[in-house]
Amino acid sequence: MLVLSGKDLSEKIKAETALKCSLFEKKFSRKPGRAVVLVGDNPASQTYVKSKKKACEELGIAHLDVEFKSDITQNQLLDCVHELNENPMVDGILVQMPLPSHIDELAVTQTISPDKDVDGFHPQNIGKLLLGQKGLVACTPKGILRILDHYNIETSGKDVCIVGRSNIVGKPMAALLMQKDRNATVTVCHSKTKDLASYVKRADIVIAAVGRVNAITEDMVKDGAVVIDVGINRVPDESKKSGFALKGDVDFDALCKKVSAITPVPGGVGPMTICMLMENTFLAACYREGADPSIFGEV
Ligand code: GUN
Numbered sequence: 001m002l003v004l005s006g007k008d009l010s011e012k013i014k015a016e017t018a019l020k021c022s023l024f025e026k027k028f029s030r031k032p033g034r035a036v037v038l039v040g041d042n043p044a045s046q047t048y049v050k051s052k053k054k055a056c057e058e059l060g061i062a063h064l065d066v067e068f069k070s071d072i073t074q075n076q077l078l079d080c081v082h083e084l085n086e087n088p089m090v091d092g093i094l095v096q097m098p099l100p101s102h103i104d105e106l107a108v109t110q111t112i113s114p115d116k117d118v119d120g121f122h123p124q125n126i127g128k129l130l131l132g133q134k135g136l137v138a139c140t141p142k143g144i145l146r147i148l149d150h151y152n153i154e155t156s157g158k159d160v161c162i163v164g165r166s167n168i169v170g171k172p173m174a175a176l177l178m179q180k181d182r183n184a185t186v187t188v189c190h191s192k193t194k195d196l197a198s199y200v201k202r203a204d205i206v207i208a209a210v211g212r213v214n215a216i217t218e219d220m221v222k223d224g225a226v227v228i229d230v231g232i233n234r235v236p237d238e239s240k241k242s243g244f245a246l247k248g249d250v251d252f253d254a255l256c257k258k259v260s261a262i263t264p265v266p267g268g269v270g271p272m273t274i275c276m277l278m279e280n281t282f283l284a285a286c287y288r289e290g291a292d293p294s295i296f297g298e299v
Pocket of ligand 1: 095273
């Protein structure tokens with residue numbers, strides 16, 4: 001049984017991206033730049049934003065961090081996004097989700113320039129993804145493909161079951177895997193799926209993006225399956241300084257005995273998401289400068 005370490009792989013890709021960013025800076029006399037907008041005080045969002053900032057510092061990416069209180073109006077937030085769209089030092093813009101309920105997330109996503117949409121959430125980038133055209137690709141699904149590639153896990157002709165239909169993970173993941181370069185047969189399950197276990201059971205590759213601890217149990221998975229756990233759930237744990245532990249969506253300990261490969265939580269998909277965000281920022285910077293990213297090394 002193989003533990004698929006997104007942590008190790010992300011360190012390798014981050015080192016490569018750091019080198020590319022330094023070559024970019026030599027050529028264009030500026031660093032690639034990324035802005036993050038955080039609204040409110042959601043603790044998980046604050047942690048993610050901090051990790052993204054740290055990664056920028058490690059990799060030589062300029063960062064601009066904008067924070068608003070949760071009572072900001074939608075128009076004020078959209079004005080901020082317009083300013084970042086116009087800011088020549090900013091190649092990538094990320095507005096951390098979720099947003100407070102009085103703000104329409106789609107309106108915000110659609111306002112980000114598609115060329116600066118390093119999250120790959122803009123309808124134009126999602127459309128390109130579906131059509132198999134080049135564009136900025138959502139970080140978590142992109143990171144999952146990198147894990148599969150790195151560990152030589154074939155997707156062609158395989159049955160893949162994605163559990164979760166979010167715009168951030170499930171939908172773009174399905175769109176990527178059904179393309180002609182991946183050739184997977186994809187099933188997308190969700191909260192209204194009847195007999196979830198029957199779909200998971202026939203899958204060669206299971207991608208769990210449910211947002212609930214132990215949503216996928218041992219009895220649901222077939223022998224030798226590959227399991228990718230996207231969940232990052234906080235569960236109370238008094239032995240931790242933070243007061244919580246991170247758990248995935250799958251019952252890792254039980255599944256270990258049955259599967260051929262599995263991602264851990266933490267240290268699996270999570271670090272890859274951040275690392276793909278950095279890579280997307282580098283790519284967006286190259287496109288904005290009219291440069292082919294491959295001149296700085298293999299992508
Ligand atoms: N919230 C949880 N994951 C993400 C992500 O990848 N991007 C943004 N913008 N918000 C998130």
